[in-house]
Amino acid sequence: MQRFSQLFRELDQTTRTSEKLAALVRYFREADDADAVWALHFLLGRRGRRPIKTTLLRDWVAEESSYPIWLVEECYDKVGDLAETLALLLEGRHSCRPSEGSDPTEAIEVPPLQETPGGAGLSETASLANVGGSLGELAQPSASGSRSQGGCNVDAEAFRELQRPLTPSLSPDGGEGVRQDGRGAANVHFPLTQPISEMETFHEVITKHLLPLAKLSEPEQRELLLRTLRAHDQTGRFLFLKLLTGGFRMGASKILVIRALAEVAGLSRAVMEHRLMSKWEPTAADFRRLLDTDQTNRDPAQPYPFYLASPIEQNVDPITDLSNWQAEWKWDGIRAQLIRRDGQSILWSRGEELVTHGYPEIGEAAAALPDGTVLDGEILAWRNDAPLPFTDLQKRLGRKNVSTKIRQQVPVIFIAYDLLESDKTDIRQNLLADRRRQLETTIEQAAKSFQQLPSVRPPEIQGELFAEHKITIAEPGFPIRLSPLVEASDMDALAQRRTESRSRGTEGIMLKRRDSAYGVGRERGAWWKWKIDPYTVDAVLIAAQPGHGKRAGLFTDYTFGIWRDDELVSFAKAYSGLTAEEIREVDEWVRTNTTGRHGPVRTVNPELVFELAFEGIQESSRHKSGIALRFPRIARWRKDKPVTEADRIENLRALLNHS
Amino acid sequence: MDLLQVTDRGLWCQAGDFHIDPWRGVDRALITHAHADHARAGSRHYLCSTPCAGILRERLGQKISVDAIPYGERKTINGVTVSFHPAGHLLGAAQIRVEHRGEIWVVSGDYKTQPDPTCAPFEPVRCNTFVTESTFGLPVYHWPDPQTVIADLHQWWQHNRERDRTSVVFAYSLGKAQRILAQLDGEAGPILVHPAIESLLPHYEAEGIRFPKTQTATRETLRETAGKALVIAPPAADDSALVRAAGDVSTAFASGWMAVRGMRRWRAADRGFVMSDHADWRGLNDAIAATGASRVLVTHGYTQPMVRWLREKGLDADELATSFRGEGNEE
Ligand SMILES: [Zn+2]
Numbered sequence A: 001m002q003r004f005s006q007l008f009r010e011l012d013q014t015t016r017t018s019e020k021l022a023a024l025v026r027y028f029r030e031a032d033d034a035d036a037v038w039a040l041h042f043l044l045g046r047r048g049r050r051p052i053k054t055t056l057l058r059d060w061v062a063e064e065s066s067y068p069i070w071l072v073e074e075c076y077d078k079v080g081d082l083a084e085t086l087a088l089l090l091e092g093r094h095s096c097r098p099s100e101g102s103d104p105t106e107a108i109e110v111p112p113l114q115e116t117p118g119g120a121g122l123s124e125t126a127s128l129a130n131v132g133g134s135l136g137e138l139a140q141p142s143a144s145g146s147r148s149q150g151g152c153n154v155d156a157e158a159f160r161e162l163q164r165p166l167t168p169s170l171s172p173d174g175g176e177g178v179r180q181d182g183r184g185a186a187n188v189h190f191p192l193t194q195p196i197s198e199m200e201t202f203h204e205v206i207t208k209h210l211l212p213l214a215k216l217s218e219p220e221q222r223e224l225l226l227r228t229l230r231a232h233d234q235t236g237r238f239l240f241l242k243l244l245t246g247g248f249r250m251g252a253s254k255i256l257v258i259r260a261l262a263e264v265a266g267l268s269r270a271v272m273e274h275r276l277m278s279k280w281e282p283t284a285a286d287f288r289r290l291l292d293t294d295q296t297n298r299d300p301a302q303p304y305p306f307y308l309a310s311p312i313e314q315n316v317d318p319i320t321d322l323s324n325w326q327a328e329w330k331w332d333g334i335r336a337q338l339i340r341r342d343g344q345s346i347l348w349s350r351g352e353e354l355v356t357h358g359y360p361e362i363g364e365a366a367a368a369l370p371d372g373t374v375l376d377g378e379i380l381a382w383r384n385d386a387p388l389p390f391t392d393l394q395k396r397l398g399r400k401n402v403s404t405k406i407r408q409q410v411p412v413i414f415i416a417y418d419l420l421e422s423d424k425t426d427i428r429q430n431l432l433a434d435r436r437r438q439l440e441t442t443i444e445q446a447a448k449s450f451q452q453l454p455s456v457r458p459p460e461i462q463g464e465l466f467a468e469h470k471i472t473i474a475e476p477g478f479p480i481r482l483s484p485l486v487e488a489s490d491m492d493a494l495a496q497r498r499t500e501s502r503s504r505g506t507e508g509i510m511l512k513r514r515d516s517a518y519g520v521g522r523e524r525g526a527w528w529k530w531k532i533d534p535y536t537v538d539a540v541l542i543a544a545q546p547g548h549g550k551r552a553g554l555f556t557d558y559t560f561g562i563w564r565d566d567e568l569v570s571f572a573k574a575y576s577g578l579t580a581e582e583i584r585e586v587d588e589w590v591r592t593n594t595t596g597r598h599g600p601v602r603t604v605n606p607e608l609v610f611e612l613a614f615e616g617i618q619e620s621s622r623h624k625s626g627i628a629l630r631f632p633r634i635a636r637w638r639k640d641k642p643v644t645e646a647d648r649i650e651n652l653r654a655l656l657n658h659s
Numbered sequence B: 001m002d003l004l005q006v007t008d009r010g011l012w013c014q015a016g017d018f019h020i021d022p023w024r025g026v027d028r029a030l031i032t033h034a035h036a037d038h039a040r041a042g043s044r045h046y047l048c049s050t051p052c053a054g055i056l057r058e059r060l061g062q063k064i065s066v067d068a069i070p071y072g073e074r075k076t077i078n079g080v081t082v083s084f085h086p087a088g089h090l091l092g093a094a095q096i097r098v099e100h101r102g103e104i105w106v107v108s109g110d111y112k113t114q115p116d117p118t119c120a121p122f123e124p125v126r127c128n129t130f131v132t133e134s135t136f137g138l139p140v141y142h143w144p145d146p147q148t149v150i151a152d153l154h155q156w157w158q159h160n161r162e163r164d165r166t167s168v169v170f171a172y173s174l175g176k177a178q179r180i181l182a183q184l185d186g187e188a189g190p191i192l193v194h195p196a197i198e199s200l201l202p203h204y205e206a207e208g209i210r211f212p213k214t215q216t217a218t219r220e221t222l223r224e225t226a227g228k229a230l231v232i233a234p235p236a237a238d239d240s241a242l243v244r245a246a247g248d249v250s251t252a253f254a255s256g257w258m259a260v261r262g263m264r265r266w267r268a269a270d271r272g273f274v275m276s277d278h279a280d281w282r283g284l285n286d287a288i289a290a291t292g293a294s295r296v297l298v299t300h301g302y303t304q305p306m307v308r309w310l311r312e313k314g315l316d317a318d319e320l321a322t323s324f325r326g327e328g329n330e331e
């Protein structure tokens, strides 16, 4: 456990990616395979079912620390992370005291004020040390601190109890080591600082203390949990609670973890990610298999780095003569690379995340591509020869199992705009004009052979079966399409065509140099995106709630209202766009302008106006206004605008009809 | 009628016709300490503790009219007896004791119960009504031993020196910065302080506080000492040209807020050192208990949970609505 705690501290104590990466590499090299594989499991955010209900966990920690539930919740509200809240509460509660003093309230039971005639109750030179009781220790700045064991009153019996090995046979009928009343454990006072867990390895902590929880009855869970928490030091308690509550990211992104593991194995990041997508269990054997370099050298999953376009800013216009440029629509989907190699179809998203399973119709259709083909393009939700709003595509995000129903509700296609590998050859250095010609031929031929692949036709019409869900039939035809060119004689004409973007469901225009190779990353010069401007609206802050994670404790999640007649109706939530300074300012303002509390949400005086930028608008039952914005974000704080000048709902509704 | 009450100008004692830490100009202002949310310009006469006077002038201007009395000394104002008692918050910080016709109130200002080599330790004063701050009035705030924190800080500094990196600690310019500086090992490497912090050092030295040798942080000194120095700067100096001049830096915040991981990450500093000039949950509870007060008025921070907690413990507790900001600008 100590090595894992050390990794956590190293990751937590730096903001430098290079240092985090180095810490991860060191860990994966040094840790035992059996431990490292569990670390990998949690670092990648994999999780099982929560073994203990969150409310029970909260209640037990409240009992253990003897704070009322409302105070625990108040703390959670400020800290923003359950595991951290509970760990902090236990820490404050159980640092050793010289006297029994487990109840801080006892400090308050002091005799009534005895008035010394004409003088203060205590001499002017009194220090806290003289006040006695729990104050005594505070005045001692001793280096040993208040947390050393020295001053602790270790209950010998309780300590033996602690050392007794946990019986794997914790039986529901109240076997050895299990207290049936469920209360007994709370009455035993022994120090929480005894670091017995340091002797235990990380995988032992998980297999002996964490995993068994799921199989136990509630009183047994409570018993085992509290015993584990008592046995850990502060970091250990925090980490254990983190593992228990899930979502453990430890300040290292998934990508970084994969990079580290790839480095340890001496493999490319993409190959490592592909391996991690395969089935593996947190066992030492599987960990060795993940790192194995004896497997085939060239992994068929290996993608190429994506080339990214640079934005054309309004006044800096890099293109005057259009003759050497190819124009396409800028699609509003998920950038992806579609690979067909060795009889396998692999779909990578731009974050180099494998998404093959999320869009099976694309993978199936890719079987019609010749072996050794790699396409660059975009995944889009698509119907009747036009893209569906991004919100529809979102319904397909992050799904592991894609049902026939969802495939019919939200059909997807892959719209291809570049060819990176053809006939097993990397052709990225060829000119765009040539690649485009080859791409057109490739797709045309694939579409033809697709018709002859009986097994990969889209699902048959099943409309009647799902009649109540108003199902329309999946998009017929070959779901790998060619991104069409936008024809225009010059920049003025192209600017004219760009105004069609919104009605076509695109984000603007892409411009690519015909004589350019396929670049790497954000190299400027060959690819430009000429986006249409986002919409904006002036809205009034009507409610706020504290953020979680890195913005914990500050009011950073805002709800905005817009005028309908003479009332403000909610229509958007936004979390980002303000500077750190502005966030503080708004946070303080919220605290002094609260008009009501509804759980963590505070309604506020309608006084502040913000300009929100957004990408689109749609009907919604979530907000009182009946509409919702797409990608709303705060463009700026309109300190100059009075509330009366905020926008009216009619203005937004007009956009709705327009788009 | 309460001995002290909140008006639109601040905490007012009608019997003595004076204000404590007023947020608008008044005729006579008693000041607990020189932090901006407690000591504001615009009053005609100020009264504070002796060690506070110099800093108060430094912050509000040399022309203000200030009277100062030593800790513990009584002064009568219109028949009301007042005295200043160490609050342990920073140099010169005081709790103000107000006594009239046998009733005693103590206004804590800001305080901490942990040791601090740059100021007199918190002194509990018995009273009927205690006006307490509650900046960190939640049980998640639990301060580690300050000597451990200073040792961690030295270790971090050494780690950075080994990597040729300048260490920059952001700490509030009055109080925290000097508290850290006074405990630094001057032999470990060059120590640079931001001018806003440096200008306050003579007031500390006049009170007998010793500091290791320092240099003013300027573009030149930062460049000369790059990779070795520890720089203490106020939080507002984050991202300033001054810090950029230091080249490769590792940054840290020293504040009670750093006890919460989310806060640390929000600050985007490499390190967060948990060191506060306010009392933690335990310190607040202990200090309240030590006053023996039956009535507690809570201000400055997490007032509502603190009030509820104290009430559930059987104390007569209420929130006192003040304009002290508390939510950490001086932390
Ligand atoms: Zn203060």
Ligand SMILES: [Zn+2]
Residues within 6 Å of the ligand: B035, B037, B038, B109, B110, B300, B324, B325, B326, B330
């Ligand atoms: Zn204050």
